[in-house]
């Protein structure tokens with residue numbers, strides 16, 4: 001098997017075993033078993049919860065460059081009909097983390113056979129989709145001991161063709177906060193609504209009101225998003241619901257707008273409690289800091305790719321996606337970029353099927369970049 005096919009096979013193996021945040025036990029075991037099959041003289045591995053830190057030791061290191069790959073899957077039932085579809089019912093690598101890991105293993109395999117100058121750190125991070133592994137990993141003793149001078153990461157981009165990368169200096173991804181609202185009223189017989197406080201009606205009304213935060217409370221030039229992705233409530237068709245739950249996410253382009261949006265949400269929820277005579281509890285779940293790319297390093301990387309590879313380099317707009325890699329970039333200079341993978345279906349879709357030829361493209365690009373940086 002040539003090396004490109006080998007890394008595609010690794011991606012397929014990982015694609016079969018998606019696991020959600022901090023449950024990535026089989027994934028960690030797969031990564032470890034692959035890493036242990038490589039020459040061990042210059043490599044050091046530390047487990048961290050379900051993630052890993054992997055260091056390739058340089059001969060005369062004067063810096064450490066880190067590459068971060070997230071490793072968790074999503075609670076989505078795969079609908080691709082691919083022969084290597086998820087074997088874990090109700091879970092799927094629908095955000096490309098199988099690609100991110102295969103690329104990291106490809107880089108390690110290519111670089112571990114020779115003596116490199118600097119240290120390289122590969123961070124296999126759990127729980128990017130939630131509750132967030134980057135922040136606690138940054139605080140870990142392992143990270144403190146191997147603290148890098150710069151860090152980079154990529155994210156697959158189904159909307160760009162293979163052979164394309166896209167990024168920008170400064171803000172790339174939004175600030176995010178999960179949003180859970182539990183409503184509790186008085187249930188009862190469907191035929192006697194006047195004796196109840198119907199939480200289905202309260203929930204529907206609140207969902208509509210929440211959209212006015214975006215349309216009426218946020219500066220239109222400072223975009224924000226509130227998405228309610230799930231509503232649950234009630235028991236059967238002829239009982240008025242005593243409970244309802246909204247589950248969603250908030251996205252803003254600055255931490256300040258996040259505060260404004262949350263203040264307004266809290267006011268509307270108080271209004272719902274008063275208006276529908278119910279009790280409401282808000283839980284913000286996990287929150288991610290914006291992904292803010294280091295200007296000089298990003299522009300150097302973009303110029304490097306333009307001048308030294310045949311990749312198409314696009315300066316893209318910021319996106320409302322979130323990434324806890326933002327916490328790493330808050331502490332360590334570096335950048336994230338989109339890797340074109342050309343799929344008809346987007347991220348978080350049950351039919352996402354990125355083009356696997358992008359794996360080798362990314363390995364070649366990053367390896368060249370690391371050599372250009374003197375590694």
Ligand SMILES: CC(=O)N[C@@H](CCC[C@H](N)C(=O)O)C(=O)O
Nearest residue numbers: 129130176177178249321322323
């Ligand atoms: C790249 C990507 O899709 N990231 C996720 C991060 C999720 C953060 C958190 N669970 C939330 O929903 O707020 C995204 O949905 O953007």
